[in-house]
Amino acid sequence: MTLFQSAQQLAIAQNLQAFFQPILELRGDVLRLTAFEGFAHGADDSFLGTPDLMGAPGDGAMDRTLLDVACLTRVLRAGGELPDSTLLSLNVHTSTLALLPEFPVFLSECAAEAGIPLTRLILELNVQSGSGQGTEHLDVLEDLRAHGVGVALDDVGVRETNLDQILEIRPDILKLSPLLTRGLLRDPRRQAILEALVDMTRKMGGRVLAKNLESVEDFRIARWMGVTLLQGYLFGVPGPIALWKEHPFPQEWHLRSFMRRPARLVQPPEPISRDRIH
Template sequence: MTLTVPVPPTMRNLQEVIHSRAIQPTFQPVVHLEDGVVKAYEALARFDKEKFPSPADAFAAATRAGIGVELELLALQRAFAHLDEMPAGAWLSANLSVEALLTPQVSATLLAHASRNIAVELTEHAQVHDYPAVVRVTEALRAAGILIAVDDAGAGFASLSHILQLRPDIIKLDITLTRGIDADPVRMALARSLVGFAHDIGAMLIAEGIETVEEHEKLRALGVRLGQGYFLARPGPLPDRAEIETPALRTRS
């Protein structure tokens, strides 16, 4: 007699997501702090909340099940399906782990869209054991015109190692440094030093998690030029191009 091994509910949910491509991308603007102009959008994956309370839950479950890279690739593909909707001049950034980045299918997907004004945000809290391999991939992507970003800068040793090894085009200041920066001299000092560091290596610095006017004003005073967070704009659909173009047309009329 053949015994059927029951599939755990979480694994079944993951299989359903991948089979039906049930990831809904949403997009959070990256804004120029001086004038509010949107310079980029970060693509974020959203799932059925009845199956996964948060995106972090879905990706963590996929990693435990050994299909984390497969889910990341699907999220990347679903985000890139909206490239034609991107406002002119703005870039689209997608989050990837180092493990996913080193996967040939993921690299091929990125290179296939290299001319579309895209960036890769690398987030990795675990130690990377083969930086030369990572650098080979990031250099190939950069040579093709893809921006390389290091996420969560200042949150731990891994992000600083990424910066030293990968020499990114974009450094994203972690939310733990942004939160309450207007009232914390230590956070101010670190942000100020990262502003100078980013300038010296020719990288853009983006502050994440800006949630108050005080944080916004302090970051701007410290020389941070780009930011994102709920104070500026919540994640949502990409704007209709007609809505973007209409105010400019009215100004000229």
């Protein structure tokens, strides 16, 4: 049985569901829909939350890795119904890439089944503590890059995602930890760190994404600091594919029009907590 088949079977057995949240790009005075981040949601919530909570305590590394790729199969299958003009960001752990040298073939099979070109995919990397990985994940990333897959590094600024990871992985996108983006208006220290990260990333040829934005005030500060990729409840909460098909997300707004809209532009029937998202 191939990795692809095993992952599909686990996704069905665990009743994994896919949820998507929009990512916007700021160009001048216009906000444009540029991507969706896909999340996996388990029926019993057993593998939601931080990377350290993936799987039950005591599960082996390969069990957690199989669960990781099972989540990807479910998100990709549902993501095939998203607009062709948008990118799709997929969560994956660096340990999964290290343990599965066949990951590029697996991702190609999943994307082909969903009808999504690899050039529309972004791998959003989570770095796990105590993974004991060497450089195997870097070899896998180089293979994926050669096929047009983008790379984002999640939770930059906290835990294991620090400067050494940035140097090794060379991400196209730095996704800032919410600890750096909440309360920006009233915290000059956060503003100074954000400004430095934006400047560093620009010089390295990448871009910064501010996630978990919930207030117009924090959005304004992030904009002044030079952040051009934005995600959070201010713009839209995670919802199932049916929500985005029934209520297509607007392709763009002018900032003046956006500022007059309510804080939550799209509200799914049963929003899921930020603390319970894979």
